[in-house]
Amino acid sequence: MSEAAPKPEELVQINYDPPRRDWRNAHVDYRKGTFCYSAAAKNLRYLDLPNPRDWQPFDKNWKLPPNWREIILQGMKERLQKFRSFRLFMDICVRCGACADKCHFFLGSADPKNMPVLRAELFRSVYRRYFTLSGRIFRGLAGGRELTEDVLKEWFYYFYQCTECRRCSVFCPFGIDTAEITMMVRELLNLVGVNTNWVLEPAANCFRTGNHLGIQPHGFKDSIDFAVDELEEITGIRVEAPINRKGAEILFVVPSADYFGTPHYYTLLGYLMLFHEIGLDYTFSAYASEGGNFGLFSSHEMMKRLNAKIYAEAQRLGVKWILGGECGHMWRVVHQYMDTLNGPADFLEEPVSPMTGTRFENARTTRMVHICEFTADLIHNHKLKLDPRRNDHWKVTYHDSCNPARAMGLLEEPRYILRNVSNQFYEMPENTIREQTFCCGSGAGLGTDENIEMRLRGGLPRANAVKYVRDKHGVNLLTCICAIDKATLPTALEYWTPGVEVGGIHELVGNALVMKGEKERTTDLRGEPLHQKEAAVHA
Numbered sequence: 001m002s003e004a005a006p007k008p009e010e011l012v013q014i015n016y017d018p019p020r021r022d023w024r025n026a027h028v029d030y031r032k033g034t035f036c037y038s039a040a041a042k043n044l045r046y047l048d049l050p051n052p053r054d055w056q057p058f059d060k061n062w063k064l065p066p067n068w069r070e071i072i073l074q075g076m077k078e079r080l081q082k083f084r085s086f087r088l089f090m091d092i093c094v095r096c097g098a099c100a101d102k103c104h105f106f107l108g109s110a111d112p113k114n115m116p117v118l119r120a121e122l123f124r125s126v127y128r129r130y131f132t133l134s135g136r137i138f139r140g141l142a143g144g145r146e147l148t149e150d151v152l153k154e155w156f157y158y159f160y161q162c163t164e165c166r167r168c169s170v171f172c173p174f175g176i177d178t179a180e181i182t183m184m185v186r187e188l189l190n191l192v193g194v195n196t197n198w199v200l201e202p203a204a205n206c207f208r209t210g211n212h213l214g215i216q217p218h219g220f221k222d223s224i225d226f227a228v229d230e231l232e233e234i235t236g237i238r239v240e241a242p243i244n245r246k247g248a249e250i251l252f253v254v255p256s257a258d259y260f261g262t263p264h265y266y267t268l269l270g271y272l273m274l275f276h277e278i279g280l281d282y283t284f285s286a287y288a289s290e291g292g293n294f295g296l297f298s299s300h301e302m303m304k305r306l307n308a309k310i311y312a313e314a315q316r317l318g319v320k321w322i323l324g325g326e327c328g329h330m331w332r333v334v335h336q337y338m339d340t341l342n343g344p345a346d347f348l349e350e351p352v353s354p355m356t357g358t359r360f361e362n363a364r365t366t367r368m369v370h371i372c373e374f375t376a377d378l379i380h381n382h383k384l385k386l387d388p389r390r391n392d393h394w395k396v397t398y399h400d401s402c403n404p405a406r407a408m409g410l411l412e413e414p415r416y417i418l419r420n421v422s423n424q425f426y427e428m429p430e431n432t433i434r435e436q437t438f439c440c441g442s443g444a445g446l447g448t449d450e451n452i453e454m455r456l457r458g459g460l461p462r463a464n465a466v467k468y469v470r471d472k473h474g475v476n477l478l479t480c481i482c483a484i485d486k487a488t489l490p491t492a493l494e495y496w497t498p499g500v501e502v503g504g505i506h507e508l509v510g511n512a513l514v515m516k517g518e519k520e521r522t523t524d525l526r527g528e529p530l531h532q533k534e535a536a537v538h539a
């Protein structure tokens with residue numbers, strides 16, 4: 001845990017009394033623990049982004065280009081013409097306040113500028129000043145604000161305290177998507193070289209090696225081979241995990257954390273077991289070795305470039321369609337932007353499960369199916385032999401990862417799988433799950449150590465709901481289907497709700513899956529002895 005994080009008893013003292021100062025005062029205190037560091041110049045150079053230099057948000061001089069204001073205003077003008085949604089979201093907010101208390105960052109910090117309506121107003125006020133008639137004439141009287149350096153610094157602070165989770169949008173009567181406003185502001189900041197390293201380094205790595213972590217093809221192969229060896233020890237079965245195999249039926253794409261992080265890695269083991277058991281004709285790609293897309297957190301252009309490599313690989317390898325693993329923002333990009341960015345992918349076939357014959361009509365244009373849809377369909381058609389007792393050491397709850405839930409409506413399939421692979425599944429309170437799920441507090445590139453206080457504040461509402469099921473039912477495992485959740489929720493839970501671990505759904509599928517010819521299972525996929533855990537639970 002970072003030194004910058006205060007104790008939970010201190011952090012939970014949240015005072016919601018509104019401050020007295022005028023919200024139009026743009027001064028920001030860049031306090032340690034509440035912001036992300038700037039992007040390294042080498043990453044900007046690699047990505048051909050403007051104004052590479054050494055600077056930090058707490059510096060007085062941000063070394064902006066001399067004409068930075070003109071660049072931003074020109075960028076706004078172009079985007080207002082290009083994106084109808086952007087102009088609409090600028091104009092239609094009636095400031096009803098329905099979204100005000102829906103953001104986890106506001107709930108965890110009580111900073112009014114973390115209310116979605118006020119966060120957007122930090123930007124909308126500048127729009128009003130320069131792009132509406134009343135604002136141009138009456139300026140401040142019409143709710144306009146001048147674009148000053150302090151305003152720019154305030155944008156950087158608050159639009160990197162939005163995880164683009166879209167919970168607020170669920171409650172907005174006009175459907176205003178604050179995440180899209182955040183994306184637009186970040187895109188404009190990029191034009192003058194104001195960006196964070198936690199977003200741009202993964203993007204730069206992706207261009208170099210195909211994945212966020214910068215793992216070279218041989219490193220990718222090594223980790224997949226390692227997983228195959230480990231599975232042989234656990235099950236007695238040697239599975240195949242083909243890479244770059246031309247002519248396979250399906251390209252399988254996962255977030256890179258699945259083969260290099262824990263607890264993600266146990267999910268990878270689950271996939272490999274499943275594919276072996278059903279005899280799936282598939283391949284990984286050493287270049288499309290990343291499903292995640294940090295372009296979503298920086299600019300439309302970056303998002304398009306990163307998404308394109310998955311489809312380029314599908315074409316090069318000659319597969320029929322694409323299957324995607326447990327990832328969050330990969331699915332927001334595929335489900336809501338891919339068709340416009342790079343689609344339709346009509347060189348691929350409309351996905352049909354080779355085991356059940358089910359046609360995945362929702363993937364008719366993207367040609368990409370979510371692993372939970374795929375597995376739920378296998379279970380529904382009785383294609384898997386499952387023994388849920390092998391997960392009896394877990395009392396399970398499910399965190400709807402924001403993007404699969406709100407961006408693609410994947411609500412039932414994960415629960416259907418969980419009910420089939422586990423005997424003890426408990427839901428968190430209704431207003432914290434499904435479409436209303438609370439974010440992990442660290443998405444959209446905010447999951448850095450230096451930002452730890454803000455992450456913990458943002459993670460409080462989710463952790464609080466987990467505490468409810470931990471205390472009521474003894475829940476000890478939070479499952480989710482997003483690589484960022486799996487990376488950041490362990491920290492938030494250890495801090496707010498100790499005693500609850502984090503895992504993927506396909507980890508539990510792997511535990512429960514009875515494979516033909518397997519040896520007697522003595523451990524779960526974490527290598528923990530099954531019988532001892534069961535004994536402890538039953539004691």
Ligand code: SF4
Nearest residue numbers: 093095096097099172
């Ligand atoms: S709920 Fe919608 S209309 Fe109401 S204040 Fe929030 S963004 Fe504006």
Ligand code: SF4
Nearest residue numbers: 103162163165166168
């Ligand atoms: S973090 Fe989520 S709830 Fe908060 S403003 Fe951003 S999109 Fe809305």
